[in-house]
Amino acid sequence: MNFNAMRVYREGGKRVSRIVAQTLDDLDPGEVVIKSRFAAVNYKDARAVSGIGNVIKRFPCVPGIEVSGNVVASTHTSFREGDTVTVQGGQEFGIRHDGAYAEYVRVPASWVMPIQPGFDARDVVALGIAAYTSALAVEELIRRGVTPDKGPIAVTGATGGCSSFAIDMLSSLGYTVVASTGKTGEASYLKSIGAAEVIGRDAIATGDKPLEQQRWAGAIDAVGGKPLDALLRTMKKRGVVCAFGNAAGETFTSSIYPFILRSVSLAGINGNHPVASRGSAWARMARGGDLRPRHLDKICFEIPFDGLMEYCGQVIAGNNRGRAVVRFA
Ligand SMILES: NC(=O)c1ccc[n+]([C@@H]2O[C@H](COP(=O)([O-])OP(=O)(O)OC[C@H]3O[C@@H](n4cnc5c(N)ncnc54)[C@H](OP(=O)(O)O)[C@@H]3O)[C@@H](O)[C@H]2O)c1
Incomplete structure (x- = not known):
């Protein structure tokens, strides 16, 4: 199976990103394979994609630190094909291990979280x-x-x-x-x-x-x-x-x-915590919670995967507004 992934390469002292054709064998190992539906674009991600700073710690690497989607294969008993899940908030995903900006991701089962009640596949990443x-x-x-x-x-x-x-x-x-x-x-x-x-x-x-x-x-x-x-x-x-x-x-x-x-x-304030350990601050953002943003639809908007590189340039130039979410086809 061929699919598209963005990779950051180190070439001639520079970091360069491009979307390339991949197979699952090209991705880092893991027990769970997820078909991506949504990925967030954080400031950190924009730096990684644009080759700025030291976000990416291993090359080449798929950037992107937050994804949601559906399990397509799992060798771990906690997950089954079709489960709607998210990966976000660790110290490795999209940094030292291939991350979110790919049509399929493969990760250790311990990084995968089911979508909790009060969230869906889109808003778990839109909030993120x-x-x-x-x-x-x-x-x-x-x-x-x-x-x-x-x-x-x-x-x-x-x-x-x-x-x-x-x-x-x-x-x-x-x-x-x-x-x-x-x-x-x-x-x-x-x-x-x-x-x-x-x-x-x-x-x-x-x-x-x-x-x-x-x-x-x-x-x-x-x-x-x-x-x-x-x-x-x-x-x-x-x-x-x-x-x-x-x-x-x-x-x-x-x-x-x-x-x-x-x-x-x-x-x-450090918010780089996996979803499982987010406690009250995360729970209060579930649908009906008192910290649930009332204007999520005004703040969040979708961009296509092939528009990601250009959008990250806008973030670095400070020309962005609100929170972009990549929607995979
Ligand atoms: N500690 C943590 O756990 C944690 C977690 C998430 C994010 N962060 C950090 O929080 C910051 C915001 O993240 P984000 O994802 O919300 O980013 P974002 O959507 O890109 O927002 C950054 C905003 O900063 C302002 N800005 C950009 N360049 C600037 C400059 N040169 N001087 C002054 N202001 C500038 C712009 O707002 P205006 O044009 O309105 O001024 C821009 O919209 C980033 O630095 C990110 O790394 C930290």
Whole structure:
């Protein structure tokens, strides 16, 4: 059987991706073979496909870290032909082991999860690591005492997948959300998913002092770099910043003053957990749950497999909006 897969190769010191014809024997070993139906496009995936950074740890490799589909063969008793399943959230799939961007995937049975009640094959990937990471950040704000009456919550990289979900979840819980974006032309989209106000990327802080006017009770930061520093300088007393992203930079500079004079906290969020260990943040996103994004249909859209390379270029250029899902034919 021949099928199409995207592979990232290392050629002449560069990483190059292309869609190639494969057979099952070309894929890494595993007990379960899945016919792919949907795959997510995360920022990390766009970097892998575009040959940027060190996402892929073994070459050549099929990128893509989240897939859903139907089992077509299994040598493990937990799965049968026809089961609807997902693979997402490990440290290997689409990184060191052939991943999601292929019409068939083959993986160890321990990486495969049945689709849980309250999710379907499309929305389990549409929500995926992006919505789960945002839900973890929202739970962290709540856990640290940031309630809606404490003041507005800033969300950076607002038009991105994770941040769109964060805006949706926070607004449905009653928070006032201020969306910070490089694309202020997307203000009507951001308001339609729950933002009360939309500001430009450079408008988080108005000056460059170590402490600026106190504005935010909480923040969800998807970009790192200078915007993260601007958030820290403008947090209210006992404000909490939940950081999980690096689109604006992998490093940032801050003074100690927000921490020691305003008791600001910086919480790191890691959403790279397999579905089986996602706990309440994932369960709350099932249909009917209080963290289920109300605007999933506005945030998520489908792209064809053969449009993936071009779409990843748009992500790297920062021209994307919302969360793309690859639909396999
Ligand atoms: N820690 C974890 O477990 C975890 C899990 C998932 C994602 N992440 C990280 O979270 C971030 C967002 O992921 P995603 O999948 O939501 O990505 P995404 O959909 O591509 O969104 C990223 C957004 O960041 C903004 N952006 C892009 N380039 C920028 C730049 N140079 N400077 C400032 N802002 C820029 C853009 O929003 P605007 O134009 O609206 O500003 C863009 O839409 C990524 O860094 C990703 O690696 C981390």
